Amino acid sequence: MTTTQERIQLIAETCSHDEIQQWTGDITAHDLHAWVTNELGSNMALDAFLAHGPLQSKAIAPACILHIVSGNTAHAAFQSIIRGLLIGSHNVVKIPSAGLAEFTDALEHFPDALRELIEIRSSLEQQDWSRADVIIAIGSDESIAAIHQHVKPQQLFIPHSHKVSIGIVYDDFEAAAIHAARDVSLYNQRGCLSLHAIYAAGDSERFADLLAIEMEKFSQSNPADTLTASEAGTIRNLRESTRFCSSNGPEVKLWESSDNLNWTVIHDSSAILKLSCLNRCVYVKPLPSELDTAILGPEADHLSTIAIHPFTQENAVSLEHLPAHRICPLGQSQQPSLFWHHDGFAPLASLVKWKDIG
Amino acid sequence: MAQAINGKPISDTEFNTLAMLVFTHQYQQNKPYQNFCNAIGTSPEHVSHWHDIPALPTDAFKAETFPLTTVPIADVQKTFLTSGTTTETKGKHHFASTDLYDQSIINAWHELKLAEPAHAIFLIPHPEQSPHSSLSHMMGVIAQHIAQGSCWANDDSGALDLEKIINATKNNQPVALFGTALSFLHLFDSIESPLPLAPGSWAMETGGYKGTQHQLTKSELYQLFETKLGLHSDCIVNEYSMTELSSQFYSRGLNQAHQGPSWTRTRVIDPVTNTDAKPGQLGHLVLYDLANLHSVMAIRTQDLATQDLVTQDQTNLEVSAPYFNLIGRDPTALPRGCSRSSDETLSR
Numbered sequence: 001m002t003t004t005q006e007r008i009q010l011i012a013e014t015c016s017h018d019e020i021q022q023w024t025g026d027i028t029a030h031d032l033h034a035w036v037t038n039e040l041g042s043n044m045a046l047d048a049f050l051a052h053g054p055l056q057s058k059a060i061a062p063a064c065i066l067h068i069v070s071g072n073t074a075h076a077a078f079q080s081i082i083r084g085l086l087i088g089s090h091n092v093v094k095i096p097s098a099g100l101a102e103f104t105d106a107l108e109h110f111p112d113a114l115r116e117l118i119e120i121r122s123s124l125e126q127q128d129w130s131r132a133d134v135i136i137a138i139g140s141d142e143s144i145a146a147i148h149q150h151v152k153p154q155q156l157f158i159p160h161s162h163k164v165s166i167g168i169v170y171d172d173f174e175a176a177a178i179h180a181a182r183d184v185s186l187y188n189q190r191g192c193l194s195l196h197a198i199y200a201a202g203d204s205e206r207f208a209d210l211l212a213i214e215m216e217k218f219s220q221s222n223p224a225d226t227l228t229a230s231e232a233g234t235i236r237n238l239r240e241s242t243r244f245c246s247s248n249g250p251e252v253k254l255w256e257s258s259d260n261l262n263w264t265v266i267h268d269s270s271a272i273l274k275l276s277c278l279n280r281c282v283y284v285k286p287l288p289s290e291l292d293t294a295i296l297g298p299e300a301d302h303l304s305t306i307a308i309h310p311f312t313q314e315n316a317v318s319l320e321h322l323p324a325h326r327i328c329p330l331g332q333s334q335q336p337s338l339f340w341h342h343d344g345f346a347p348l349a350s351l352v353k354w355k356d357i358g
Numbered sequence: 359m360a361q362a363i364n365g366k367p368i369s370d371t372e373f374n375t376l377a378m379l380v381f382t383h384q385y386q387q388n389k390p391y392q393n394f395c396n397a398i399g400t401s402p403e404h405v406s407h408w409h410d411i412p413a414l415p416t417d418a419f420k421a422e423t424f425p426l427t428t429v430p431i432a433d434v435q436k437t438f439l440t441s442g443t444t445t446e447t448k449g450k451h452h453f454a455s456t457d458l459y460d461q462s463i464i465n466a467w468h469e470l471k472l473a474e475p476a477h478a479i480f481l482i483p484h485p486e487q488s489p490h491s492s493l494s495h496m497m498g499v500i501a502q503h504i505a506q507g508s509c510w511a512n513d514d515s516g517a518l519d520l521e522k523i524i525n526a527t528k529n530n531q532p533v534a535l536f537g538t539a540l541s542f543l544h545l546f547d548s549i550e551s552p553l554p555l556a557p558g559s560w561a562m563e564t565g566g567y568k569g570t571q572h573q574l575t576k577s578e579l580y581q582l583f584e585t586k587l588g589l590h591s592d593c594i595v596n597e598y599s600m601t602e603l604s605s606q607f608y609s610r611g612l613n614q615a616h617q618g619p620s621w622t623r624t625r626v627i628d629p630v631t632n633t634d635a636k637p638g639q640l641g642h643l644v645l646y647d648l649a650n651l652h653s654v655m656a657i658r659t660q661d662l663a664t665q666d667l668v669t670q671d672q673t674n675l676e677v678s679a680p681y682f683n684l685i686g687r688d689p690t691a692l693p694r695g696c697s698r699s700s701d702e703t704l705s706r
Contacts, residue, residue: 236658240414240415240418244414244415245421248390
């Protein structure tokens, strides 16, 4: 049994390794203290009974958390496991059948005191399901629905299903294009915080032109991953379909990396949000005067993050009515704060239960 | 063109000559296609081999405002629609007449020496029930021109009528069952005890499971044919086609290549380089179909395949014709396919 203070030190040291920091970001012990305090009221909340109105209360971490992670990126796996380790739970991690080497290889950098709190599974046995107090699932809507069928009434289920993120550019196209290229391209657009479309006010076609330039620059300094035949075929199909429409009318226009599939930018005059085929393919659309779910279409229900430029309180609050749980500066969509409410859940507070005395 | 699609093999030279004529016709008469060709800097003057005829993705058939046809829309007599949910945009394939389409079905059947069923049982809605389904239309052509007798096993609501099927199979005469993979699964789910078919019976299945809850491999499906109907895998033909085409490709049994009639050609393209995949290398299938005279003859699919150097004997279809090893629908492509359309009907 370790204290919160001890776990914070171990996690901060672990996250200082380059191999892990690329996924978790730079996390210090100070950050972790602040995070626990912010969510649980005190950084001692898991270690002692503390005053809670007329009572004394202690946060009780689940004995065992089952994390079922997707293979899109290793980010979510790292985020989820750090939350479980921080509160001192035992963690069973189900990785995709194709593996998640970025995550499992990095475990060698975890100290024994943390490593012994982690078990990796490539398939789940009945006992893995039954021993879990909390089941966190990250994946497609179909996967989440299938996992949900295993959840018992006494188990807490935290689903992170299909999500999509978008950007909105109000002004300052040159700087915005640099930020947008980064948010689209990082991790080959495979995460739920990756931008699928960017809505630009004013001359959106000019923004698409600038974005194409920045996508090429980003691609040169950060080469894309090797594509499978399936991924490459999907991009080819998208490009040829767009080329066909583009050759027959002004509604769509195509920019593409030449001689390779490194990046694709499509200007589409329709405001309806379309899913990208990923791997650095992005839509640019004119920003409608009113942006609401009716205009965005059914994908709006899956909004995770809206990255905006310039980022102002006024701009951010004006988008409050949309279903996204996060509005952040463009260029930072892929680096959420430790403090963010992941899909609206408080990451630590939603895991614990409380014991009262008095 | 009707003379070319007559069931007699077409040489490579003849195919190329006809393909150039069709391309020129389509470039001149199909304005949206012409615009696409111009956008990539290609026209009939620049093309001398069918390989180089620009292929359109199937999604191009979904563009509502640019109908892909060489005939005026006012002259369109028949339109086949791709399957999909009510919210998905459906592809449209227009025909001024289905004469050439029907001729392609019938003559390919003869050229590829497929068996002519004495009694056909269709687990697919009748063309009158599903007038925009190219699969139902094809089955209607088989019923009218190829099968000696036939029975349509779907009731008015589109659901399978099990009693009809049992009655049609109980006189110990060989039958041929035609259906989507999903319609066969529904049949297998419906029959409690096996329904062994008479010797000489066979089945033709088509379509996959994308967009449904079903996850069955082809060998698992064919094992069910054996268990439920007593049909060995050699007695099962897979038909591969799509709404956007006018010809069909067939394979028999497991792990066999698909063949089309001699008025078709296929390429497997490495999507990374956009050039021909090496033998055995996975790529996307591009189909060239001279019977697609009134739309576009070169179609780029999202189906994965390999093009191997198989011999004629390996195909089991007794004729030299274009072949490919179909792997299946690209898993990253959006759900589509006639099998799912049937599933939706059957699940009502």
